[in-house]
Amino acid sequence: MTIAFFSCHPYEQPFLDAANGNARHQLRFLPQPLTPETVALATDCTAVCVFVNDALTRPTLQALADHHIRLVALRCTGYNQVDVPTARELGIRILRVPTYSPYAVAEHAVALLLALNRKTHLAYQRTKANNFTLDGLMGFDLYGKRIGVIGTGKIGAAFARIMLGFGCHVLGYDKLQSAVLQELGVEYRPLNEVLAMADVISLHCPLLPETHHLIDAPALARMKPGAYLINTSRGGLLDTPAVLDALQTGQLGALGIDVYELEDEFFFADWSAKSLPDAILNELTGQPNVLITAHQGFFTREAMEQIARTTLNNLTFLEQNQAPPDSSLVV
Numbered sequence: 436m437t438i439a440f441f442s443c444h445p446y447e448q449p450f451l452d453a454a455n456g457n458a459r460h461q462l463r464f465l466p467q468p469l470t471p472e473t474v475a476l477a478t479d480c481t482a483v484c485v486f487v488n489d490a491l492t493r494p495t496l497q498a499l500a501d502h503h504i505r506l507v508a509l510r511c512t513g514y515n516q517v518d519v520p521t522a523r524e525l526g527i528r529i530l531r532v533p534t535y536s537p538y539a540v541a542e543h544a545v546a547l548l549l550a551l552n553r554k555t556h557l558a559y560q561r562t563k564a565n566n567f568t569l570d571g572l573m574g575f576d577l578y579g580k581r582i583g584v585i586g587t588g589k590i591g592a593a594f595a596r597i598m599l600g601f602g603c604h605v606l607g608y609d610k611l612q613s614a615v616l617q618e619l620g621v622e623y624r625p626l627n628e629v630l631a632m633a634d635v636i637s638l639h640c641p642l643l644p645e646t647h648h649l650i651d652a653p654a655l656a657r658m659k660p661g662a663y664l665i666n667t668s669r670g671g672l673l674d675t676p677a678v679l680d681a682l683q684t685g686q687l688g689a690l691g692i693d694v695y696e697l698e699d700e701f702f703f704a705d706w707s708a709k710s711l712p713d714a715i716l717n718e719l720t721g722q723p724n725v726l727i728t729a730h731q732g733f734f735t736r737e738a739m740e741q742i743a744r745t746t747l748n749n750l751t752f753l754e755q756n757q758a759p760p761d762s763s764l765v766v
């Protein structure tokens with residue numbers, strides 16, 4: 436089939452070409468995001484393939500249906516950007532990549548935590564300028580600290596295991612408790628207790644109506660003063676202005692984020708020559724105790740290979756009138 440890949444960057448293309456064994460499918464790589472206006476670029480395609488910030492809203496889904504495109508593959512796990520009832524109503528099938536290296540994202544969350552704690556990002560800037568002083572760079576031992584993991588699914592579990600390896604005491608919160616993690620030493624507690632007890636909170640639950648702004652002003656007030664907050668899951672889990680207030684009062688010690696609620700306008704693009712029309716993001720990038728990466732948690736060679744392989748395999752299944760694995764089917 437002919438597949439149009441929207442929001443497709445040059446670094447993704449070799450992985451997609453390699454996964455397209457014997458050039459079975461015709462791949463069209465497009466840098467544009469998928470919007471009602473850009474759907475026309477896929478006019479003669481059977482399927483479109485999109486990434487995390489391509490919002491599959493009613494107008495976009497309607498435009499796809501108008502172009503007789505009823506197959507959408509997401510090159511990601513989360514599908515909070517999809518209007519699922521509308522896709523169902525219009526008979527559009529939505530596929531995702533239910534699993535790929537959870538280690539990629541978990542290790543990135545650890546990287547954010549380690550950098551913030553030991554101020555590696557500040558030390559790097561200093562030594563680049565031949566400033567070899569240590570003032571202001573003191574961190575703390577992670578050994579023996581309490582780490583709160585919100586959402587102990589695939590990525591949260593990988594993160595929890597790494598933290599257990601550091602000698603941390605891991606507190607978990609999830610609607611489903613993992614017996615395997617409990618056996619390894621993870622202690623499940625209600626959310627409010629995890630918030631109140633942990634020195635570090637790392638978010639690994641999906642963005643759902645019930646988790647939207649999970650970390651808001653009351654939740655921040657419950658946290659241990661000076662606690663660190665890491666979010667590699669979805670930006671909408673944080674009430675970002677409330678988080679900024681907590682950073683400014685010192686209630687929050689540091690913030691590491693790979694995701695931002697309004698990231699679709701900024702992430703994956705170069706804004707360095709323009710002023711950023713987002714006061715909150717501007718404030719955050721200016722804070723020394725804030726480390727932001729632009730949604731790169733997934734970005735390892737192993738994860739890219741798995742994303743490309745699963746995406747194309749799922750489309751091949753459908754082309755051959757076979758069912759892809761249930762966990763890949765959103766609609």
Ligand code: NAD
Nearest residue numbers: 513586587588589590591609610639640641667668732733
């Ligand atoms: P998963 O489905 O394996 O795990 C999610 C866990 O969250 C599950 O255990 C589930 O029970 C739990 N959960 C659901 N609702 C909850 C709630 N209200 N409170 C607490 N826990 C709840 O998913 P995963 O593969 O571990 O991915 C987790 C999230 O990571 C994804 O939803 C996605 O948003 C994010 N992600 C980010 C990147 C990145 O590049 N930064 C890449 C992949 C995934």
